[in-house]
Amino acid sequence: MSGVDLPGAIRLVRANNVRALDPAPAMFEGMLRGWEQQQRSRLLARKTINDRLSLVRRFAEFTGTYPWDWTPEDVEAYFATRLSRGEVVWSTVRGQQGDLEMFCAFIADRRYGWAKACLEEFGRAPVQVCHDWNTAQHVAEFEGRPGRRAFTYEELQTFFDAADDRVEQIRKKGRKGVLAAWRDSVLVKQFYAYGTRRRETSMLDLSDLRHNPRAPHYGRLGALQIRYGKASRGSPPKRRTVLTVPEVDWIVPVIQEWVEEVRCGFSPGRHPALWVSERCGRLGVRRLDEVFAAIREHADLPAELDLHCLRHTYITHLVEFGYPERFVQEQVGHAYASTTALYTWVSDEYRNRLIEDALQRRLERGGGGTLMPQ
Template sequence: MTAIPGVARLHVVEGISMLRPHAAVFDKTLKGFEDHQRARHLSSGTIKGRTRIARQVQAFSDGYPWEPAWNHAMFDRWSAMLADQVATSTLRGYQSDLSLYLTYLSDPAYEWPQVCMETFGMFAGFALRDLNAVRHAQEYIGQPSGNRPLSRPEIKKLFGQMDPEIKRLRAAGHKGALAAARDLAMLTTMYAWGLRRRETARLETHDWRRQAKLPEFGDYAGLAVRWGKAAGPGMPPKRRMVISVWPWAVQTVRLYMEHIRPLFYADRPDDGVMFPTERDEMISERAVNQRFQHWRELAELPDCLGPHCLRHTYVTRLIEAGYDGQFVTEQVGHSHAATTAIYTALSSDFKNLKVREFLDAAEEAQLAAAFARADAEADMDDDFSDQTADELVGTGQTRRT
């Protein structure tokens, strides 16, 4: 029975010499890894990102995966270099991408170890479980100072200074007035519907929906989010329907759609983009960051705050308003309520209110118990008095008034 050759045998054909064999075999391992990832139906962006990490490590080590240069010390140096440049979650993602490539490369079923031994006389694979990688010990590993809800005074400062600035730009005939008015609607949408940057940037006008039980919101009673965060690497975006909850936000979006957005299409056909730019294109995620930064600086808010904080603020405000936890989880598209809890940072006023409600309830319960005891004692006194009177009558004695 003829054995079926592994993937490596399909890329490195025995008896055919290669120009610069080390670089050639490395490229072929990456080609096989790409096919391996594509077979799992992962997106091209995810696959390119993972192969890019492998190429970066090869350049950093100045060696190849089958050589002694790829060892634990090199992995630690590479990770330490990145630790000062990227966030913890990003570093963990890079380490995971590299581990996936090494897992594929070390799998005997693909025959890369055998081919490397035959071609170069070495294969210095090491145990992936022993890599000194970032531990995923908890759900949240972001930056505590940045990814937090904005306080009510901060929200007031952020949005409160936008309308006067728009009026100032308009009065001065500044071309930035139109973009500023768009920014007001865009940041309002992020805050009032709890959206991420990509979800906001890729919105289109047809994503707004009517809801039969919310006629007062008209065409803006619901928002179909089509570009939600995927459930896993390479998977398609998750979709969800976000129900409108704040009338003031609906009014802001309605005014933008009726009076501001049409100005972007005065000289061109309407392409349905919710937040277009003056260059006739959809606003980018990077531009969302830049526009938030612009308004954050004008409001003199901390530099650590980013647009994602508006999503955190949305979750917190819904919880404070008394909305059911499961409703909030579905609104923001989380798979688990525990993830939603990470976004929540209840204000001191809300906490004080809850404590006050608890103390008032406890006091009322104590008063009710005291009144119940008093009533019971009064009933006992009445029974005792009646019984005593009967006894006195029976012995011929009378009670004085």
């Protein structure tokens, strides 16, 4: 087994003929380099790998020991401390415990040689310290922040009005930033009208505005091509096409005006980005959050609403408009319908409408107003 060249194996990371002056930290750093190589061979994203390495380093710093001395009690103490400080939410804890479990499985796997080397060097070998009885289990369908929700119709209108009002206020005061405020107003409306994620929106190019042959009256705004959808398990970014639905076709002239009349004011030259910054570059993800926060504050809306809530609202409204589940799922790029369901908050108004329709159908059939058991 020791001769197999698996990505991350100790023989590919550490030289056999070199002995470190301080073997413990050298062994630990070698483990991290080996694990990094193993994950890179799986084509995982750089951010995913870096986040996992950072977690292992923080855990080691918290315990004050190295992996061959870790115990299940260390896992309990570490995550109990983080939860007590309010540093993480449930889903984050479960994800980090899974990452720590993967690292322990890697260094304890005899095919990579780390366990054998630790036993020879320190007299102790690393073992798995994450088990069913000391880690969080996935028992709830929704593990996000309870406060996260969709906008109400009134909140959504207030938010859009505030975005437009910022433009007028800056214009009246004769200050710089009218074009940026205009861009921001159109930008947040596009977030809602197509239900896009932050990176998907940031990476949009002018060429991603597509015609829909079945809706020629929308021109080049009949659909939005998403080329940088959320990847999973080392896959490249997923692609999808989001169709413009009639209920939000007010977005068509809004974006057309931005593309044809306003965007050129930033002097973007040949830059392909749909959303350009004041420095003629692509608008970054962090800047998108800042734009949303500024408009939310101007609208005096609750801080629990974040940019992703516009996507929740889009999904909810598609359901309320009566679109089939499969259509909604494909519009937002979810692999499973159950994921789409978690994002959906169907309003009381919509449910009452369904009840009224059901009662009307029953009355038309000549049935009574009450269902009685047979």
